[in-house]
Amino acid sequence: MASRNFLCFHHGKLILPFTTTKFIPSSKRPLKNLSFSSISCSLNTPQPTIEPKSQLGSPPNVIKILEERGLIESVTYENLRLACSDQTAGPLKVYCGFDPTAESLHLGNLLGLIVLSWFQRCGHKAVALIGGATGRIGDPSGKSQERPELDLISLEKNIVGIMDTINKILSKNANLGSQENSNFVILNNYDWWKEVRLLDFLKQVGRYARVGSMMSKESVKKRLESEQGMSYTEFTYQLLQGYDFLYLFKNENVSVQIGGSDQWGNITAGTELIRKILQAEGAYGLTFPLLLKSDGTKFGKSEDGAIWLSPSMLSPYKFYQYFFSVPDADVVRFLKILTFLSMEEINELESAMTRPGYVPNTAQQRLAEEVTRFVHGADGLNEALKATEALRPGSETKLDWKTIEGIAEDVPSCSLPYNQVVNLSIVDLSVCSGLVESKSAARRLLKQGGLYLNNNRVDNESKRIEAEDIVDGKVLLLSAGKKNKVVWN
Numbered sequence: 252m253a254s255r256n257f258l259c260f261h262h263g264k265l266i267l268p269f270t271t272t273k274f275i276p277s278s279k280r281p282l283k284n285l286s287f288s289s290i291s292c293s294l295n296t297p298q299p300t301i302e303p304k305s306q307l308g309s310p311p312n313v314i315k316i317l318e319e320r321g322l323i324e325s326v327t328y329e330n331l332r333l334a335c336s337d338q339t340a341g342p343l344k345v346y347c348g349f350d351p352t353a354e355s356l357h358l359g360n361l362l363g364l365i366v367l368s369w370f371q372r373c374g375h376k377a378v379a380l381i382g383g384a385t386g387r388i389g390d391p392s393g394k395s396q397e398r399p400e401l402d403l404i405s406l407e408k409n410i411v412g413i414m415d416t417i418n419k420i421l422s423k424n425a426n427l428g429s430q431e432n433s434n435f436v437i438l439n440n441y442d443w444w445k446e447v448r449l450l451d452f453l454k455q456v457g458r459y460a461r462v463g464s465m466m467s468k469e470s471v472k473k474r475l476e477s478e479q480g481m482s483y484t485e486f487t488y489q490l491l492q493g494y495d496f497l498y499l500f501k502n503e504n505v506s507v508q509i510g511g512s513d514q515w516g517n518i519t520a521g522t523e524l525i526r527k528i529l530q531a532e533g534a535y536g537l538t539f540p541l542l543l544k545s546d547g548t549k550f551g552k553s554e555d556g557a558i559w560l561s562p563s564m565l566s567p568y569k570f571y572q573y574f575f576s577v578p579d580a581d582v583v584r585f586l587k588i589l590t591f592l593s594m595e596e597i598n599e600l601e602s603a604m605t606r607p608g609y610v611p612n613t614a615q616q617r618l619a620e621e622v623t624r625f626v627h628g629a630d631g632l633n634e635a636l637k638a639t640e641a642l643r644p645g646s647e648t649k650l651d652w653k654t655i656e657g658i659a660e661d662v663p664s665c666s667l668p669y670n671q672v673v674n675l676s677i678v679d680l681s682v683c684s685g686l687v688e689s690k691s692a693a694r695r696l697l698k699q700g701g702l703y704l705n706n707n708r709v710d711n712e713s714k715r716i717e718a719e720d721i722v723d724g725k726v727l728l729l730s731a732g733k734k735n736k737v738v739w740n
């Protein structure tokens with residue numbers, strides 16, 4: 252018989268109105284004649300979205316919605332609330348920055364996209380700013396040491412990947428605008444920074460920056476007190492981000508910048524530059540809380556690393572499973588900040604969790620479905636649900652090679668020759684595959700009803716692998732309990 256290899260996988264525990272701007276004399280205006288171009292403004296076929304409506308039919312106040320859902324940490328000026336409701340001024344333009352430090356955005360970036368989406372859903376316009384220039388420097392906020400320098404090829408690759416993710420997500424809300432007047436745009440700050448000359452920047456912007464104020468920023472103080480210290484390059488980052496806000500305010504009527512709470516210093520650097528250089532009011536900053544679990548640890552990391560938003564770096568299945576495993580203590584808060592479900596529906600889910608007959612993980616399942624659909628679309632959610640069902644011990648879903656191949660990358664693997672697998676006892680296979688540590692553990696698991704072959708419970712210790720057990724002649728799926736999986740190929 253010809254030798255064929257079987258691939259074995261272990262699945263670990265899944266576990267404002269824009270105010271009238273008073274400009275200073277033209278001779279003192281900053282950095283004139285900078286080029287400006289839009290990187291992308293794509294309108295895909297919009298997915299169904301939940302559009303909030305106020306009682307009077309006018310767009311709801313987005314600040315009120317964000318507050319209710321726990322999505323506001325701080326705002327620079329309280330009159331932002333009034334600006335969001337001023338129908339005479341038209342929609343606000345709101346921006347959030349994303350530095351291309353990796354090929355994909357991660358879960359920590361998701362809140363920025365969600366807050367931008369809420370502004371879209373409330374009738375405003377979103378601007379996603381890719382840091383093609385600032386990404387070459389590296390934001391020191393929240394970092395214990397300087398970021399490694401990216402080569403230009405990696406930087407461009409990262410920009411393309413991040414733009415694709417942002418475009419797919421924000422285009423889901425595009426049906427709230429018109430084809431002629433899109434409600435989102437993606438820009439790259441390198442388009443204006445590439446024209447900036449150092450002496451011009453120091454003369455026209457640097458002179459307005461107070462070193463004492465820059466030193467007082469929390470992100471700077473922490474780094475200066477650390478053993479690593481801070482380079483001059485990183486120290487200037489807040490000025491670069493501040494100028495981005497000034498540029499967008501002056502050239503694109505962008506009046507609101509949003510970011511995580513660790514971005515407060517960078518955001519206020521921008522509002523100060525606008526006030527001092529343009530002598531203008533009407534620039535606002537808003538920060539949202541960092542994504543933390545109830546125990547204070549950062550939410551967004553798994554045993555395998557970051558929770559990426561790109562399906563090429565983390566499958567929709569594993570993304571779904573991450574949210575499905577959220578503890579009860581966190582699930583209601585995450586439903587509020589990470590989904591667009593109505594507060595009434597979330598409150599009902601919370602209430603149901605305390606009532607007799609509540610099916611465990613019902614709220615987690617809804618959270619996982621909503622967030623996966625938002626990030627990966629309906630197709631990604633369907634892929635995740637299909638893989639989840641296929642990997643459920645006792646599932647009646649008929650296994651086939653295509654289904655198992657689709658989740659193969661999500662399960663650790665080993666390989667054995669075909670002739671070594673056929674006629675091997677289920678107990679020996681469980682051990683040599685690494686599913687369990689010993690034959691006694693395999694027998695104990697079998698007696699407890701926790702050992703499955705291709706999602707069918709194994710009750711007979713003398714069971715041996717037959718050719719018919721190998722799905723499509725290619726794979727075997729072993730399960731220990733509910734969460735340990737092994738696939739042979």
